[in-house]
Amino acid sequence: METKDLIKAISCDAAAARRSFGTLxxxxxxxxxxxxxxVFSIVAGxxxxxxxxxxxxxxxxxxxxxxxLVGTTAALALSLARPGARxxxxxxLLAVAPTILLGAILVELTTxxxxxxxxxxxxxxxRICLTLIPLIGLGPLAVLLTAMxxxxxxxxxxxxxxxxxxxxxxxxxxxxxxxxxxxPFFVATWYTLAIAILTAVGxxxxxxxxxx
Numbered sequence: 001m002e003t004k005d006l007i008k009a010i011s012c013d014a015a016a017a018r019r020s021f022g023t024l025x026x027x028x029x030x031x032x033x034x035x036x037x038x039v040f041s042i043v044a045g046x047x048x049x050x051x052x053x054x055x056x057x058x059x060x061x062x063x064x065x066x067x068x069l070v071g072t073t074a075a076l077a078l079s080l081a082r083p084g085a086r087x088x089x090x091x092x093l094l095a096v097a098p099t100i101l102l103g104a105i106l107v108e109l110t111t112x113x114x115x116x117x118x119x120x121x122x123x124x125x126x127r128i129c130l131t132l133i134p135l136i137g138l139g140p141l142a143v144l145l146t147a148m149x150x151x152x153x154x155x156x157x158x159x160x161x162x163x164x165x166x167x168x169x170x171x172x173x174x175x176x177x178x179x180x181x182x183x184p185f186f187v188a189t190w191y192t193l194a195i196a197i198l199t200a201v202g203x204x205x206x207x208x209x210x211x212x
Contacts, residue, residue, distance in 0.1 A: 021151050025078055028147030029166075032140030036170050039136050044178040058182035061104050065187065066176055069097040069169035069195075077144070077166055080159040081151025097169075104184035112183075123181035126190045132178070133194035134201075137164075137171030141202055145209050153210050160206015161199050168195030 053059040072093040079090045112120065123129075144163040153159035172191050181190075 032143040035139040036136050040174040046177040062176035065097050065101050066173040073166040077162040083152045083154045108184045120183035121185040123186040129190040130194050133171045133175050134197045137167040137198045141167035156210035157203045157207045161203035164199040164202020168198035
């Protein structure tokens with residue numbers, strides 16, 4: 001076999017491996033979503049006024065933010081599963097969700113009297129938020145870490161953190177259907193803290209579970 005043929009064969013094998021792992025990660029995400037939905041239905045369920053709330057921009061914004069986080073983090077996780085992958089653009093995309101949320105906060109600051117800011121930030125479900133999002137996300141995190149082990153992550157802590165962030169975004173998307181606190185102030189504070197808990201757990205777990 002000539003050198004150029006060998007290089008071509010290796011390139012084809014690498015491309016096939018990338019497609020295969022991408023399919024595996026997609027399957028893991030589907031399983032993680034099912035697990036999260038089951039846990040959510042058991043421990044919480046959608047709020048009673050879901051249909052009416054869905055007509056308000058603050059309620060819908062929660063899903064825009066969390067789904068943006070899910071999409072951008074999934075892309076990052078896929079890259080982290082491959083040795084030597086460039087992360088610049090994928091890391092930059094993580095700014096999409098915070099940017100959307102920041103814009104909503106600015107709207108809130110200009111349309112809501114300052115006397116109500118603290119009340120909207122604290123909300124009525126902060127403790128529940130900090131409990132349910134990590135609870136809903138633990139199963140998905142385990143599934144995603146298991147799938148990540150089939151890849152070749154060279155930065156196990158960062159790869160684990162990405163799995164935690166993805167699980168947190170998924171859990172927050174479901175929890176948003178239950179939460180009665182729709183203010184961007186509340187979302188920016190308590191959703192962020194809850195997702196950060198799962199991200200930290202993922203980073204710690206990844207450090208040991210994803211080492212070669």
